[in-house]
Amino acid sequence: MSEIQFPLSVGESPLEEARPVRHSQQTMTQLMTPLDGNLRGSVFGGVILAAVDKIAYVCATRHAGCPTVTASFDQVDFRSPIEIGEVVTLEASVNYVGTTSVEVGVRVMAESVSGGDARHTNSCYVTMVAVDEQGKPKAIPKLILEDETQHRRYLDARERRRARLKLAEERRRRRESRGLES
Numbered sequence: 001m002s003e004i005q006f007p008l009s010v011g012e013s014p015l016e017e018a019r020p021v022r023h024s025q026q027t028m029t030q031l032m033t034p035l036d037g038n039l040r041g042s043v044f045g046g047v048i049l050a051a052v053d054k055i056a057y058v059c060a061t062r063h064a065g066c067p068t069v070t071a072s073f074d075q076v077d078f079r080s081p082i083e084i085g086e087v088v089t090l091e092a093s094v095n096y097v098g099t100t101s102v103e104v105g106v107r108v109m110a111e112s113v114s115g116g117d118a119r120h121t122n123s124c125y126v127t128m129v130a131v132d133e134q135g136k137p138k139a140i141p142k143l144i145l146e147d148e149t150q151h152r153r154y155l156d157a158r159e160r161r162r163a164r165l166k167l168a169e170e171r172r173r174r175r176e177s178r179g180l181e182s
């Protein structure tokens, strides 16, 4: 049995305020039309990425209580094509909060417009940063985890964040060594 007592408040922000995961969870449904398609009749990956960015924005901004910007997208693998005429459903949740940033996990599913089995086409992890009026990073409320699933997602997201920031730092050093860093 778990020794963790829920609810559990996590995050690095100096703010007292904390919000539960459910406060910002989002679901969005979209019909894929010919405007979204390539010449083969399936949907452009970029259409899905735009929808992911939008739902991540709503989710992160709802948690932060102020505007957020997209800092990074983790690698996205599409498991199967999405066809024109299918309905795409996106579900978004805050997995992790730092001081000014949140990781939003977005699960994408597709199904026939008339219903049936929905298939999982891809998941994305998006880092969004809360900003003030000058566009500078701004502290956000902590996150309240209420169950084991949210805690597991939080721990996984913490590992991803370490790897992501390490990679970003390595890239910065490489650019710097080539004289490309401003």
Ligand SMILES: CC(C)(COP(=O)(O)OP(=O)(O)OC[C@H]1O[C@@H](n2cnc3c(N)ncnc32)[C@H](O)[C@@H]1OP(=O)(O)O)[C@@H](O)C(=O)NCCC(=O)NCCS
Residues within 6 Å of the ligand: 069, 070, 071, 072, 097, 098, 099, 100, 101, 102, 127, 129, 131, 135, 136, 137, 164, 165, 168
């Ligand atoms: C995102 C942005 C606000 C970060 O500003 P910054 O001055 O580099 O901020 P900091 O180094 O103080 O980092 C702020 C937070 O962003 C996170 N962050 C910065 N770069 C990141 C990256 N490449 N990947 C993931 N997180 C990142 C940091 O970990 C930190 O999180 P924390 O406060 O929770 O620990 C800034 O780079 C920016 O405005 N980028 C453009 C965003 C945008 O316009 N997006 C849409 C593109 S069309």
